Amino acid sequence: MQNQLRTPVCIIGAGPGGAAAALQLDRLGIDHIIVDKAVFPRDKVCGDGLSGKVITCLDRIDPAIGERFRATTFKQESWGVTFVSPGRHGMDVPYKPEYNKAEDLPMGFVCKRIDFDNFLVEELKRNTHTHLMEGVTIESYEKTGNGYVLKDNKGAYEIHADLLIVANGAHSTFTKNVANIHMEPKHYAAGIRAYYKNVTGCNEDSFIELHFLQSLLPGYLWIFPLPNGEANVGLDMLSDHVRKEKVNLKKLLQDTIAQDPVFKERFKNAELTSTIEGYGLPLGSKQRVISGERYMLVGDAAYLIDPFTGEGIGNALYTGRFAAEKAKEALEQKNFSAAFLATYDERVYRVLGSELKLSHRLQQLVKYPRLFNFLMKLGTRNKQLKSLISCMFYEIDVRKKLTQPSFYFKLLLNR
Ligand SMILES: Cc1cc2nc3c(=O)[nH]c(=O)nc-3n(C[C@H](O)[C@H](O)[C@H](O)COP(=O)(O)OP(=O)(O)OC[C@H]3O[C@@H](n4cnc5c(N)ncnc54)[C@H](O)[C@@H]3O)c2cc1C
Structure with missing residues (x-):
């Protein structure tokens, strides 16, 4: 019926x-x-x-x-993002410059x-x-x-x-x-996700972490802290590259965690609490x-x-x-x-x-690790760039500034 x-x-x-x-x-x-x-x-x-x-x-x-x-x-609650460049320069970018957890939402x-x-x-x-x-x-x-x-x-x-x-x-x-x-593989990404418990070294204000390591380019590994000592850990890569290079994302994630000197230490006592699952990202x-x-x-x-x-x-x-x-x-x-x-x-x-x-455009930049390293180094020293990157994630209007040539001009003058 x-x-x-x-x-x-x-x-x-x-x-x-x-x-x-x-x-x-x-x-x-x-x-x-x-x-x-x-x-x-x-x-x-x-x-x-x-x-x-x-x-x-x-x-x-x-x-x-x-x-x-x-x-x-x-x-x-998460108060910012940590970017790690291929040269392992880390840049902590709060979502709001000089935030106050007691007052800010x-x-x-x-x-x-x-x-x-x-x-x-x-x-x-x-x-x-x-x-x-x-x-x-x-x-x-x-x-x-x-x-x-x-x-x-x-x-x-x-x-x-x-x-x-x-x-x-x-x-x-x-x-x-x-x-x-x-x-279209050039406009599509593949991602995998796992849940871990007891990953150490996370930011005390639960900044999310994006690691653009040389061995993972043009992809990146993320660690996003969750309540109760859990973290969402995953890897994302353009499908074009995954297909061309026949990348096994699950293996790459597990090998990176087991072999990379920094992650090896941070995941020493970590426990995988889920299966590792994949899904598509239409970009x-x-x-x-x-x-x-x-x-x-x-x-x-x-x-x-x-x-x-x-x-x-x-x-x-x-x-x-x-x-x-x-x-x-x-x-x-x-x-x-x-x-x-x-x-x-x-x-x-x-x-x-x-x-x-x-x-x-930023996704294309990741293809040039030296330039990416340079910008990350610049970002750690340059307050204007840092606060701009923080707003980029959270305020659409501010991102538009990045498309204006005058911004780059000011940035270079302020170096
Ligand atoms: C590995 C990975 C990591 C990601 N990380 C992030 C992140 O950290 N932050 C972020 O913002 N985004 C992230 N994304 C993207 C995010 O998951 C998606 O953009 C988001 O889920 C899109 O929401 P949606 O409602 O369009 O689709 P979905 O969330 O996919 O919802 C679609 C719904 O449709 C239903 N459905 C499907 N087919 C049918 C049908 N035939 N009949 C009835 N119902 C149907 C499904 O059951 C589902 O509930 C990630 C994606 C992946 C794959």
């Missing part, structure tokens, strides 16, 4: 992108269905690093959500995705306009004269929607088959068309991961919110054409485009 459901908007996927869209639609008073193949809480392979964009976006959807997230105890967090995504889904359950369907895998989507008809893989549901928000992640078949966006190093007649893509389904930092949760939340706001206009004007929805793309790339471009 098949259940037939009708809705103005159907969101496929309840990860950060889909959940943000649903939270924003609810605040706009728009009824919608959100479907996820998983039953939450569920894991997602990730570094678990939440940038300032995450809390900013939650606050923008509804300050009460941000407040409830700040009050949770399952996350680790933390901007960065490390939070296991099993907890963060479940927090968002619990928020969905508070909504009045959200119909959440868990454990339902959307298998087919058919465009008809007046919308999309979605069917699940068990033949249990048929959902009729005027508009789709597609948020089903890096392996979205909709992205491939309908939006015609395909995986936003190239602009794509991310909407079409009666649909908008958000988050990983729209290929929006930062090519330098691997950060995608913030962009998923932002685009989920933008898609919901565009959905409101489309419903009001009863216009679901590709031309009308194209202003969603314009907004996404207006807000995120310049930082994605800049991050693409």
Whole structure:
């Protein structure tokens, strides 16, 4: 017996992108269905690093959500980033220069995705306009004269929607088959993640660590500290290089931890508490068309991961919110054409485009270890560069400064 459901908007996927869209639609008073193949809480392979964009976006959807997230105890507050260059120059960059933990609100967090995504889904359950369907895998989507008809893989549901928000992640078949966006190894990364206990030498204010070691280039190893002495440890590398050099990421991670003199010491008493899992990172190093007649893509389904930092949760939340706001206009004007929805793309790339471009340039810089070493050395000595890098992670407007030649001129004068 098949259940037939009708809705103005159907969101496929309840990860950060889909959940943000649903939270924003609810605040706009728009009824919608959100479907996820998983039953939450569920894991997602990730570094678990939440940038300032995450809390900013939650606050923008509804300050009460941000407040409830700040009050949770399952996350680790993080006050900065440590970059380690191929020449092993370490640079500690706080998210806010001269921060005061007693007075400042933390901007960065490390939070296991099993907890963060479940927090968002619990928020969905508070909504009045959200119909959440868990454990339902959307298998087919058919465009008809007046919308999309979605069917699940068990033949249990048929959902009729005027508009789709597609948020089903890096392996979205909709992205491939309908939006015609395909995986290109130059614009895609492979990542693996493991959880360890008792890694020593972590920063006392839980700075996240990015190690661009010579032996790992063009990839990097991260250590992100979690509560209770745990850490998320992983490796990320451009798929192009992984394929060409037939890199075994799991082996590279384990060998680095076992053989590198610094890591060998830091992991001496560490215990692997999970399996080592891998997943794809669709990078936003190239602009794509991310909407079409009666649909908008958000988050990983729209290929929006930062090519330098691997950060995608913030962009998923932002685009989920933008898609919901565009959905409101489309419903009001009863216009679901590709031309009308194209202003969603314009907004996404207006807000995120310049930082994605800049991050693409920084990703290219990693190919030149000597230049990278030089900049890191410069950064440890130059206050302006250091504070700029700290803002880069957390303030989009500041990143734009980096695209202005006058910044580099001032920097050289201040050396
Ligand atoms: C190794 C690794 C490390 C990373 N580290 C970081 C980091 O530290 N910080 C950061 O910000 N980002 C990081 N990212 C990127 C981040 O994980 C993604 O950008 C983020 O999860 C995107 O959110 P999303 O909602 O678009 O997709 P997802 O989080 O992938 O959510 C998609 C949802 O869709 C559901 N779904 C899929 N198919 C269907 C279907 N057919 N029917 C119904 N439901 C479906 C899934 O169950 C899932 O819940 C990392 C990624 C990887 C792989």
